[in-house]
Amino acid sequence: MFTFAADNMTTEDKIKKTALTLFLEKGFERTSIREIARRAKINIALLNYYFRSKENLFNSIFSSLLGKYTPELNSILSSPLPLEEKIKLYVEEYIDILLKNPRLTYFVLSVLHRNPDKITKMKIFQSLYNTGNFSTQFYDEVRKGNIKDVDPTQFFINMLSLITFPFTIKQVIMEKNKMSEDTFKQFMHERKQVITEMLILTIKK
Amino acid sequence: MFTFAADNMTTEDKIKKTALTLFLEKGFERTSIREIARRAKINIALLNYYFRSKENLFNSIFSSLLGKYTPELNSILSSPLPLEEKIKLYVEEYIDILLKNPRLTYFVLSVLHRNPDKITKMKIFQSLYNTGNFSTQFYDEVRKGNIKDVDPTQFFINMLSLITFPFTIKQVIMEKNKMSEDTFKQFMHERKQVITEMLILTIKK
DNA sequence: GTCTATAACGGGATAGAC
DNA sequence: GTCTATCCCGTTATAGAC
Secondary structure (H helix, E strand, O other): OOOOOOOOOOHHHHHHHHHHHHHHHHOOOOOOHHHHHHHHOOOHHHHHHHHOOHHHHHHHHHHHHHHHHHHHHHHHHOOOOOHHHHHHHHHHHHHHHHHHOOOHHHHHHHHHHHOOOOOOOOHHHHHHOOOHHHHHHHHHHHHHOOEOOOOHHHHHHHHHHHHHHHHHOHHHHHHHOOOOHHHHHHHHHHHHHHHHHHHHHHHEO | OOOOOOOOOOHHHHHHHHHHHHHHHHOOOOOOHHHHHHHHOOOHHHHHHHHOOHHHHHHHHHHHHHHHHHHHHHHHHOOOOOHHHHHHHHHHHHHHHHHHOOOHHHHHHHHHHHOOOOOOOOHHHHHHOOOHHHHHHHHHHHHOOOEOOOOHHHHHHHHHHHHHHHHHOHHHHHHHOOOOHHHHHHHHHHHHHHHHHHHHHHHEO
């Protein structure tokens, strides 16, 4: 039985690291705290000493995970760059993040569907779908006549869909197109340009 | 406690109908056969008499559900229609299906992630991502010089992403844009045209 | 086919010693 | 902080009567 955590980590970090791997791999329900404890080489009592409950442990992990990536993405969206530049950077950065964490999208979706009510309460979701400055800029460009009159909401959802969805069906894509892990990565790298061009095409006059 | 099934249905159908509603709403793991039995007004033993196990019940439901919708979609893709017409019809039909079953996309994704290995074995998945004839036609049009030289795989994934992904984050979209159920439906109807135009734009010379 | 009762197990959480 | 032992619960599944 191999473990995910090095021995020189603090107990708390060992638990979090092990739990994250298992949650990503098997989802919340199918991951038992017994297995987390076993793999982290501690016992259940200790896990509950640090996190009080499985749910708590999960929330703690979930927040740190998203907190790690959303700031970069949001800083792109709220930067003073021109629209096209922004789109290009956002697509590239987002895909790079997901290439490093292919299960992240489904992970977030599963949280969304497990806690359909808590969405508003969880601040972290706000940052995942943050169009504030972007929409304003979009409207400005439309008003100035620089781009086509496209609904920013539709546009933003197009962008999100094109970037993230392929990762949720990664297995199917690989299977159907006989791709290896490396081929899939290559495919997603090529996709950066495909998506960017596509998005810009829809707004260019 | 209300139930999902009418009294004049056969016991087997009552179970399937009730189970489907619960699986869609709460997912496989969080749905207990106790609750299915309670809502279907039968007892657990009877459920296991008909389906032998929860897993079995699920598979049975899953196959019937997908079998209900995939034929229409595939018949569009393999029809002798011109490419643009095909795309338009596919987008419209798919969105209409998902408007009637908003949870369907996530449902399929959850199966995908719960049984990452079984994908190939389950024939039903084949039909969900079936590009056979479509890809051929696509290549033909490229060869004839009628459309741009675009990778059919990228194109098909674009199409799938744009159609299905919004339904997996329906709650977030509604929340963020202060939409009601009806507004969301309206939004998705408008989306048919948005997506179709977008896709055609990317291949038109 | 349908029921009651119960087996057999695994889950999360906690008490209390060290 | 860390452990062992245990509680209590819900889960799926089955045996056996009707």
